[in-house]
Amino acid sequence: MLEFMDYVQHAFYDTSHWNFENSYSQLTATARALLDFETPAGLRLNLSSLSSPNFATSYAIGSVGLVDGSLSYLYTSLPLHTTSRSSDIDLHNVIRGYRQIQELRKPEESWMWEQWQGGRRVDKRDTLLYGRLYLPQSTLEALYLRRMSPTQQVKLSAVSDSRLRNGGTILALHQYDVGKYSAETLYSTDGGLIGLRGLYNFGPDPRKDVTEAPRTEDKFYGRFSAGAEIYYGSLNKSGGVSFGGRFATLPAHKGVPLTATLTLNPLMGNLSTTYAVTAGKNLALCSKFDFNVYSYESDVMLGCELWRIKARVPKKKERSMAAKLEWRLDPEEKSDVPEPEIVAGVLKARIDQNWKIGLLWEGRVKELLFTLGSSVDMKRRDQPFRAIGLELQYSS
Amino acid sequence: MAFNFNWSPLTADADFYKRAQEMLTTALNKSPKPPIIVDDILVNELNLGSVPPELEILEIGDLAEDRFRGIFKMCYSGDAFLTLKTRVQANPLNTYLFSKPSFTSPQPLAAQSGLTIPLQITLSEIKLSAFIILVFSRQKGLTLVFRNDPLESLKVSSTFDSIPFVRDYLQREIEKQLRTLMMDELPAIIHRLSLRLWCPDYAAKEDQEMEIKKPEDDQVAVDPFGSPPQDAVDARGNVLDASEISSMSLDGGSEIHSLFSQKNLLRLAALTDSHRTLSLFTPSIRDAVFRAWAGPSERSDSAGSSTPATPGLIRSHSSVGSTSTTYTFSRSDDGHGHIPSRPSLVNMHSATTGLGLGAGRHSRSHMRKKKTRVVNLRKNKTTDDLVSESGDSETSSMAPASEPAFPTPVVEEPEDNIITPPHSPSQRVRFRTSSIDLGESPRKLRLSTADRPSINLSSSTLPEQVIDPVPAEEKSVPIREQRPAYSNFASYPQEKHSAPLSYGPAPVLSDTSSAAGSIIEQAWVMKMASEIARRAQDEKSNNQSFWSREEREDSPPPAYAPKAT
Numbered sequence: 001m002l003e004f005m006d007y008v009q010h011a012f013y014d015t016s017h018w019n020f021e022n023s024y025s026q027l028t029a030t031a032r033a034l035l036d037f038e039t040p041a042g043l044r045l046n047l048s049s050l051s052s053p054n055f056a057t058s059y060a061i062g063s064v065g066l067v068d069g070s071l072s073y074l075y076t077s078l079p080l081h082t083t084s085r086s087s088d089i090d091l092h093n094v095i096r097g098y099r100q101i102q103e104l105r106k107p108e109e110s111w112m113w114e115q116w117q118g119g120r121r122v123d124k125r126d127t128l129l130y131g132r133l134y135l136p137q138s139t140l141e142a143l144y145l146r147r148m149s150p151t152q153q154v155k156l157s158a159v160s161d162s163r164l165r166n167g168g169t170i171l172a173l174h175q176y177d178v179g180k181y182s183a184e185t186l187y188s189t190d191g192g193l194i195g196l197r198g199l200y201n202f203g204p205d206p207r208k209d210v211t212e213a214p215r216t217e218d219k220f221y222g223r224f225s226a227g228a229e230i231y232y233g234s235l236n237k238s239g240g241v242s243f244g245g246r247f248a249t250l251p252a253h254k255g256v257p258l259t260a261t262l263t264l265n266p267l268m269g270n271l272s273t274t275y276a277v278t279a280g281k282n283l284a285l286c287s288k289f290d291f292n293v294y295s296y297e298s299d300v301m302l303g304c305e306l307w308r309i310k311a312r313v314p315k316k317k318e319r320s321m322a323a324k325l326e327w328r329l330d331p332e333e334k335s336d337v338p339e340p341e342i343v344a345g346v347l348k349a350r351i352d353q354n355w356k357i358g359l360l361w362e363g364r365v366k367e368l369l370f371t372l373g374s375s376v377d378m379k380r381r382d383q384p385f386r387a388i389g390l391e392l393q394y395s396s
Numbered sequence: 397m398a399f400n401f402n403w404s405p406l407t408a409d410a411d412f413y414k415r416a417q418e419m420l421t422t423a424l425n426k427s428p429k430p431p432i433i434v435d436d437i438l439v440n441e442l443n444l445g446s447v448p449p450e451l452e453i454l455e456i457g458d459l460a461e462d463r464f465r466g467i468f469k470m471c472y473s474g475d476a477f478l479t480l481k482t483r484v485q486a487n488p489l490n491t492y493l494f495s496k497p498s499f500t501s502p503q504p505l506a507a508q509s510g511l512t513i514p515l516q517i518t519l520s521e522i523k524l525s526a527f528i529i530l531v532f533s534r535q536k537g538l539t540l541v542f543r544n545d546p547l548e549s550l551k552v553s554s555t556f557d558s559i560p561f562v563r564d565y566l567q568r569e570i571e572k573q574l575r576t577l578m579m580d581e582l583p584a585i586i587h588r589l590s591l592r593l594w595c596p597d598y599a600a601k602e603d604q605e606m607e608i609k610k611p612e613d614d615q616v617a618v619d620p621f622g623s624p625p626q627d628a629v630d631a632r633g634n635v636l637d638a639s640e641i642s643s644m645s646l647d648g649g650s651e652i653h654s655l656f657s658q659k660n661l662l663r664l665a666a667l668t669d670s671h672r673t674l675s676l677f678t679p680s681i682r683d684a685v686f687r688a689w690a691g692p693s694e695r696s697d698s699a700g701s702s703t704p705a706t707p708g709l710i711r712s713h714s715s716v717g718s719t720s721t722t723y724t725f726s727r728s729d730d731g732h733g734h735i736p737s738r739p740s741l742v743n744m745h746s747a748t749t750g751l752g753l754g755a756g757r758h759s760r761s762h763m764r765k766k767k768t769r770v771v772n773l774r775k776n777k778t779t780d781d782l783v784s785e786s787g788d789s790e791t792s793s794m795a796p797a798s799e800p801a802f803p804t805p806v807v808e809e810p811e812d813n814i815i816t817p818p819h820s821p822s823q824r825v826r827f828r829t830s831s832i833d834l835g836e837s838p839r840k841l842r843l844s845t846a847d848r849p850s851i852n853l854s855s856s857t858l859p860e861q862v863i864d865p866v867p868a869e870e871k872s873v874p875i876r877e878q879r880p881a882y883s884n885f886a887s888y889p890q891e892k893h894s895a896p897l898s899y900g901p902a903p904v905l906s907d908t909s910s911a912a913g914s915i916i917e918q919a920w921v922m923k924m925a926s927e928i929a930r931r932a933q934d935e936k937s938n939n940q941s942f943w944s945r946e947e948r949e950d951s952p953p954p955a956y957a958p959k960a961t
Contacts, residue, residue: 025503141499159497171500186502191492195502231489231507236561238488240507263506268487270509294511 001362001371002094004048004058004084004395005072005130009145010093011082016126016147017108021101022182023175024199024227027244030259031274033096034286035303035350039358039373040389048395053079058395072132072141077124086395087367091343094369095362097305098276098284100257101223101248104179104206108150138162152176165190179206192234199227222249241267269294282307303350308363310342355379369393403448415589417442423581424480430569431494434512435483447474449524462534470546472524479518486511488561513555517570521551524578538590539583546578547571 002010013020021029041064048058054076061069083089115123128145144156153175160168169190176183184197202224225246232239244263249255258277264270269292276286283306290299323330345363355378362371371391376384417439424437449472457465485491489508493501526546531539552570556562669675 025505027505139497141497143499157500159500161497164497169496169500171502173502188500188502190496190500193492193502195504197505227505229504229507231502231504233488233492233561236488236492238492238561240487240489240504242504242506242509244505263509265506265509268509268511270506270511272506272509290509292509292511295513297512 005074007094008056008074011080012076012128015078015080022177024197024229027246028261028274030099030276031286031288034305035288035301037348037360039360039375040371040391041387042389044391046393050084053081070132070134074130076128078126084395086369086393095346098278106206107179110149151178191236193231195231197229199225201225221253222247301352306347308344310344413442419585427576432485432491433482434485437480437482440481441479443477445475464532466530468528470526470528476522477520481516483512484515486513515555517554519550519552523548534594537587537594540586541583542579545575547575
């Protein structure tokens, strides 16, 4: 489940029309959500509030070993009008599951942001500032996010911790996204790591006007994306490269939604394929297969996600007194808008070849969002439960 | 003063390397490993090389044959090497991300995917320079502590030498790991190894080997109970200085007991029980005589069987003798309360019950060994007289405990005399009676046996018992001590009959007996026999005055007379 501050950050992306998913680093978001979810350990409480559209606070206290906690504050220059009450938040927004990619949007033109007043531009760039202090470790996290232009964004994240070398690290990330393709450059002060990432979407260019209607009658109506990343540590002379491709069906697809990815690391000889499919309205399945051509090591992982929808109790229809008096039935009430589903909870489970099982049950109890998770190692018969945890969130 | 460090014998022992490798492997895998190492670290090859470290003595706190405490300055730049096998993460990006906070992680998609590679690392050109605190005690083994970080430099060569990043990383990580190993784990490893080498109690498996070695090497004859107060290290492993040790040896009591191994105490307890209930099962106690041999000092400490009047007593102080003494004593008091209060003594007793005579002699010969050791190490006295004197002073300083001091020598003395070949038959009788006392608790029985010595047990069992007890002893007692027993038997054929006769537990012990006797042993027997004869002569001459003065030589002591006859 997304933490509140991440939820607010995503709200910032949405409000500022930034396509968070159109990035090479999000190529395997579906598989990660279904297979690599984190199971909580210990008890953790989050108290959060979006006290004003521009300001959010969050307090967390946890008991992993000893009591620890964190304070976090967030400021955004862009007013966010998103639901922040934990009783109202749509669970689909905070629970990461099967990621249905959307049709590419046409990026806004830069002139659309211009605001003129008295012959002078008065528009400002949207900015997000976020800070988090962990106690008692005295670790400080800071984030600076700025929308440079409708197609560009800069993200500076920093961690200050006395235990880290040089007392902390800073990561600078510049993202450029025009829809058809996106590129990212990054620099990390730790080891002088320089990185380049790029993603190219095959298919129609969203910047051009759509001339033909989508061919939804195809067997698979989706989008193929390919990308690559390269890293080089300038200080320690190390590096890494990977290539990846993804095919995912778009919402207009009439069949079963599916996502398939293939990533390749030519340096290390690693090959990874994932395949995710929504087998039903509330069920998503995912599998991942890793293989290393150099060491012949392989890895298999299976996962599933099951949304449990509360059974809607049909309203008991009683004939109104007027209808009774008139000896007729009530007129049929037809509402075009279906009633919103009430999600009782989401069950996520994964298992790998080593019989390590991860279980996660997320949902809402009254005003609280909860995450109950456990990791089980079936190979250790004596104590199979490696960790068990409960996370509670309340926000207003 | 000179020290002789044997560096090459370590390498000669094939088992040593095997054990050291096992211990190193467990030690290396104990601490959390760096992220680049994804598998257990296995010690593949270990060689200490031929160049010994240079040691400079800075300070010696305590020095004796069986204990040592000192501070050294050590410099080592030898040709030792160590080969490790493990699997490492070959992707530098993977290890790079491992230790970084996720908040500033670049979050690569697949560039960090791992590739594990088997790796062989050779550590060589190890240069050490450190101040070492070395504490050695036979009972507690060797304790070695580094006062500072000993690792000066080290060459790490691996399959990744061509990649500078990996090489540097390995070098750094291994140095770090090795430092913790040196400071924390190595002392523990050395301690365990030394315990195996010197402490028979620790390595029960190697006891047989040790028994073979013992005849040749007196120094190896080690017993955890041998001389508890002389420990340089107490039960918690803390180093005791000389004053503490001496105070400990003086007050005796609990601290000494805490030095006993629990295993042996349990066995002794079992023995006590079997003794009290006249159970036929008597657990064999290894090195039982050793334990008893430690007895004298201990006994004089705790029980205070003070023998100021008889210097020869302490000399002859065979553990069995002394224990049997106390036992008889309690008998004569007719109080069984003593038995539980001093289980160790009684136990000792029953351990050797199988053959009172043999046991007595073993312990005697044993005793002599101890004496010489004591003389050499502590008092710098070489003659028996001096020894006895020193013993005297020791015992006189003790406060007499639960038992009256006088009767003890009474029993002790006959034993002494019996052992010496030229003694008269009457003394033999006395000894026999004492052993009778030990073996059986009801006095009536004893009397009856005294009346009809040959009828006591079935006569058919007699010969067996006569023969068997000695091997039984052999099993439980280091060979060296058994030899005198043989010789003594030969010289006292009559006793053989009487001693087994009176004993209940004897058959049991004989059951556990094993055949023994090689040529070496025979030679040893001869040697020991002659030596014993010589010593006995000396003792006799020394004792003569005392015994004659007290008129115990010819007439049995009053406490004895009723039992014997």
